[in-house]
Amino acid sequence: MLRVEVKPELLRWAVERSRVDELELAVRFPQLEAWQRQERQPTLKQLETFSKATHTPLGFLLLPEPPVERLPIQDLRTVVRGLERPSADLLDTIYAMQRRQDWLREERLESEAGPLEFVGGARLGDDPAAVGREMRRMLGLDDGWAAAVATWQEAVSELRRRIEQLGVMAVVNGVVGNNTHRKLDVNEFRGFALTDPYAPVVFVNGADAKSAQMFTLAHELAHVWLGPEGEGLSGFDGIFPGDTQIETFCDRAAAELLVPAAELKELWRTAKGAPDAFEQVARHFKVSQIVAGRRAMDVGIVDRKAFFAFYEAYTRRERQQQKAVGGGDFYNNQNTRVGPKFATSVIYAALEGRLTFREAYDLTGLRGGAFQEYARRLGVDLP
Numbered sequence: 001m002l003r004v005e006v007k008p009e010l011l012r013w014a015v016e017r018s019r020v021d022e023l024e025l026a027v028r029f030p031q032l033e034a035w036q037r038q039e040r041q042p043t044l045k046q047l048e049t050f051s052k053a054t055h056t057p058l059g060f061l062l063l064p065e066p067p068v069e070r071l072p073i074q075d076l077r078t079v080v081r082g083l084e085r086p087s088a089d090l091l092d093t094i095y096a097m098q099r100r101q102d103w104l105r106e107e108r109l110e111s112e113a114g115p116l117e118f119v120g121g122a123r124l125g126d127d128p129a130a131v132g133r134e135m136r137r138m139l140g141l142d143d144g145w146a147a148a149v150a151t152w153q154e155a156v157s158e159l160r161r162r163i164e165q166l167g168v169m170a171v172v173n174g175v176v177g178n179n180t181h182r183k184l185d186v187n188e189f190r191g192f193a194l195t196d197p198y199a200p201v202v203f204v205n206g207a208d209a210k211s212a213q214m215f216t217l218a219h220e221l222a223h224v225w226l227g228p229e230g231e232g233l234s235g236f237d238g239i240f241p242g243d244t245q246i247e248t249f250c251d252r253a254a255a256e257l258l259v260p261a262a263e264l265k266e267l268w269r270t271a272k273g274a275p276d277a278f279e280q281v282a283r284h285f286k287v288s289q290i291v292a293g294r295r296a297m298d299v300g301i302v303d304r305k306a307f308f309a310f311y312e313a314y315t316r317r318e319r320q321q322q323k324a325v326g327g328g329d330f331y332n333n334q335n336t337r338v339g340p341k342f343a344t345s346v347i348y349a350a351l352e353g354r355l356t357f358r359e360a361y362d363l364t365g366l367r368g369g370a371f372q373e374y375a376r377r378l379g380v381d382l383p
Helices: 008-018 022-028 032-036 044-053 058-062 088-110 128-139 152-165 210-230 245-258 261-271 277-285 289-298 304-321 330-337 340-351 357-364 368-377
Strands: 169-173 179-183 191-194 201-205 232-234
Touching: 008 032, 008 044, 008 058, 022 032, 044 058, 088 169, 088 179, 088 191, 088 201, 088 340, 088 357, 128 152, 128 210, 128 245, 152 169, 152 210, 152 330, 169 210, 169 330, 191 210, 201 210, 210 232, 210 245, 210 289, 232 245, 245 289, 261 277, 261 289, 277 289, 289 304, 330 368, 340 357, 340 368, 357 368
Parallel strands: 169 201
Antiparallel strands: 191 201, 191 232
């Protein structure tokens, strides 16, 4: 029986990198401690199973020492988080989106599509509020649009749809691909932007609350407006999304896009004084109450003392009320995880022989019957 020598530090690195519960791994691999103490060596089959369980490429486990994995995009999170090792889930998600972007760029170049002029259309020296208003104009969002939809889910879907109409691939997903056992960690990142004049991508961590997803969508779109200097990973706590000049700019542009100052001031005339004033604002604009309150403070209609009193009470309440949310319909989820527009392009490319079906499966994260069923739901019958 073929056994493989693996350095103990590589096994420990794989466990830490995966962020899989150590007790769960200990149950699945009862000899893991013996491997780490070098009292025994795993068989090749055991090592292959371990690599899949920890989402680690098998070749990495055969290296003389753990590799240094760096984010393929700039890290715009806080300094503390920026020092953390990126998880396998985050890296796999970024790589998957980069593969989609590469294919979409080539597809658009071959069809002689022109570059998207708004990508890189803003500079850090610009007024972020003015950029937010320009983004809102390009998206075709009128005053009161969010108040006209019934739920946060509908608002997120509508905003995502309009972003895609601009030519930006907008993905909202709370897991790695379609693997519900690999839930993305909101504490690690909220979203990221991959800028490109032909195929920009914004990704939102769908494990976050719907109201928070609204802000992240707008925030990442502002990164696209900044162009290459704005490409990067976002992660932020509560009311202060980031501590860099880029993140601050995108925060302010997103706030004006979602909660225009003029519309907020008009609404506040009737909401002020009510015990649920911030909740009324949040419902109207389909943002979180934290974003609503922070915006009210920023435009000067409430003072810092009133806002922070609300903020502390709200966060205490939120911690007590957190509940798990169900996964929803699988094929409906593909509309945000893949996107009908992108998926349809991939399906026709496969049908026309410009792409193998294996490549199409990889780009969409769908295989076999699931790929065919989603194609059928998009109005494409596969042979």
